[in-house]
Amino acid sequence: MTASDRSRYFVDACIEAIGTAHVLTGAHDTAPFLTDWRKRYRGETCAVVLPGTTEQVAKIVQLAREFRVPIVPQGGNTGHSGGATPDASGTQVVISLRRLNRIRDVDPLNNTITVEAGVILADIQARAEQEERLFALSLAAEGSCTIGGNLSTNAGGTAVLRYGNTRELCLGLEVVTPQGEIWNGLRGLRKDNTGYDLRDLYIGAEGTLGIITAAVMKLHPAPVARVTALAAVASPQAALDFLVTAQRYAGPLLTGFELMSDFSLHLVTTHFPQMRHPFEKKHGQTVLLELSDSESEEHGRGLFERLMEHAMEQGLVEDAVVAESLSQSQAFWNLREHIPLAQSVEGLNIKHDIAVPISRIGHFIEETDVLIAERIPGVRMVTFGHLGDGNLHYNVQAPEGVDPKSFLAEFQTPVNALVYERVHAHGGSISAEHGLGQLKVEEAMHYKSPVEVRLMRALKTALDPENLMNPAKVLPDVHALRTSRVVTEPY
Structure with missing residues (x-):
């Protein structure tokens, strides 16, 4: 039986199982399920299947195994690395988790919320708020991304500095295995020392070891006050010095510490003129910082004033503006969150989602900027990200007047190689919060040790011996050529 025949029989069986x-x-x-968010990858599929329960997910996986049909799990399809996009063969099935969108339970006393994989991140935040709780995961795509995708990529976001990434926010999982079995690990426990931590195995695996269908997530008491500000600093190293001071003054109250280069803000205010540049004078870098206080607005602002007074006296901060209202606070965050959109309008660019030890970030940026500028005169660097946890979005924009498509075709490969070598030299990672997907598989294998690669392959082979779960993602598929169609027009 050919792969095409198997796919046809599989589709018929799926229709019988969950309805036409x-x-x-x-x-x-x-079509909406076959192109990734950045429009970098396009694939084909034998079908997009939308199960409505965990049991239906298990049934579809059982059928896929019976007919040997590869599976591509998908959440909100907002990923940046092509991890939820099928290949071009037309023989893979996309299992969309969008219909698994129920909040099963909220336990305010235990500070947990149990949600299905297809629940939109913003809906979890809103439900937590109703209980006077905080669900701390926050990122630009929160209005459309799903918690299943967040877990599968171990998403980071803007509050990792205080609350950790998605892995730290998860207590338990429900997973459909590659054999179509259901593992119920929905335990809301902070301590459970009874064997291997299967939960952490599936988080960040991008659907290559099983399909996450539900999770128990941590909640936190809602802060009573937020203080948000923009601070102008001379350089990335000055921003790091300011971070040390902010942590000393604010301690665990420091929730966010975001870095934005001057050119990043220039792009935003150019393409979104309704957003004003916060400072009249040009500065090298701008820091967006936020404190969350559980005591009072007065306490939070008092602490913040002492911090800023000291930072300006020490010459760490050149200028600052403090939000006087929630709307102004949101306006500050909008500046940060519109940087990727402004880049898109400006034209094609070379993106990097990297992590570097916090102590090395200043050196990395200064050294790598020089190397890229030597290679590409006039290049424009769009550097922004979560400075407090070492995650940078280190992006390279074409020189002004240069055709973006030609720039990408000529320089993407050598620039990637240069950036990744510098990241490796500084003890960093080439993927911080967007996952490997199919975008960075080969590069990741280059920088991992043979021992680490063998361990990863051993896990994949043990749990998914038939290689049906999201093949050629995270790890190269050694049995088949990669057939994904790469589109040369990414954001």
């Missing part, structure tokens, strides 16, 4: 309405095969219906 939830098995999409027409080109118009499947």
